[in-house]
Amino acid sequence: MLSEAEQNKLKQEAANQAAKQLVSGMTLGVGTGSTVKYFIDALTRRRDEDGLSLAAIVTTSNRSKEALQAKGFKVSGLSDVELLDLTVDGADRVDRHLDGIKGGGGALTMEKNVATYSRHCTWIVDESKVVDHLSGFPLPVEVLRNTCEHLYRKFADENLEPEFRKDADGRRFMTHYGNYIIDLHVDPIPVPAGLALWLDTTVGVVEHGLFLNVADKVIIAHEDGHIETRTR
Numbered sequence: 059m060l061s062e063a064e065q066n067k068l069k070q071e072a073a074n075q076a077a078k079q080l081v082s083g084m085t086l087g088v089g090t091g092s093t094v095k096y097f098i099d100a101l102t103r104r105r106d107e108d109g110l111s112l113a114a115i116v117t118t119s120n121r122s123k124e125a126l127q128a129k130g131f132k133v134s135g136l137s138d139v140e141l142l143d144l145t146v147d148g149a150d151r152v153d154r155h156l157d158g159i160k161g162g163g164g165a166l167t168m169e170k171n172v173a174t175y176s177r178h179c180t181w182i183v184d185e186s187k188v189v190d191h192l193s194g195f196p197l198p199v200e201v202l203r204n205t206c207e208h209l210y211r212k213f214a215d216e217n218l219e220p221e222f223r224k225d226a227d228g229r230r231f232m233t234h235y236g237n238y239i240i241d242l243h244v245d246p247i248p249v250p251a252g253l254a255l256w257l258d259t260t261v262g263v264v265e266h267g268l269f270l271n272v273a274d275k276v277i278i279a280h281e282d283g284h285i286e287t288r289t290r
């Protein structure tokens with residue numbers, strides 16, 4: 059098991075590798091999370107040292123927006139850009155088909171929207187996130203507050219072992235959009251496409267953390283120092 063410092067080094071290496079593919083004039087989506095924080099650092103170095111100049115940057119959370127603005131980047135809204143050229147984001151789990159679980163940071167709805175309206179999507183991960191079958195991480199489901207108790211019971215009836223996500227104060231975690239998150243403890247997820255379809259068609263579900271056919275590239279930093287790039 060890696061120490062936090064070792065894991066952070068791997069996150070940083072994956073982020074640095076992702077920043078190499080940026081070219082001036084691109085429109086870029088920037089995701090959310092601790093790995094993306096390193097990507098924002100790498101992006102800043104590319105601007106300051108290589109003169110990289112992007113046409114627009116869109117983010118998936120207020121946290122990333124603030125981090126980018128603190129480095130002097132202008133951040134646009136998704137609706138200001140017709141189609142992003144590339145989105146770079148982290149992931150909580152990635153399987154061998156490059157499908158993933160996202161939403162550990164609670165930003166899944168915007169993350170899926172920004173990735174969907176991007177030509178290309180790269181995930182940056184350390185090797186601890188890579189699995190054969192999606193497993194080892196609860197599946198986040200963003201739900202409307204008005205419907206949340208109904209959905210909780212529905213998920214429990216389906217043996218999906220629901221649990222309301224809590225914030226640091228022990229209150230229900232609230233998303234950017236004022237919704238709650240119910241984490242489903244399904245491990246492993248036997249048929250991700252089936253569960254995704256069911257969640258997509260369940261009224262009251264705003265979004266879920268199954269990101270299937272979303273990433274076309276995954277950059278994986280391995281413990282032995284090697285950086286692997288997998289493409290779809």
Ligand SMILES: O=C(CO)[C@H](O)[C@H](O)COP(=O)(O)O
Pocket residue numbers: 089090091092093094147148149150159160161162163164165166169
């Ligand atoms: O989906 C996400 C946030 O909603 C993140 O991309 C995911 O949780 C990975 O985060 P980290 O890089 O901190 O491990």
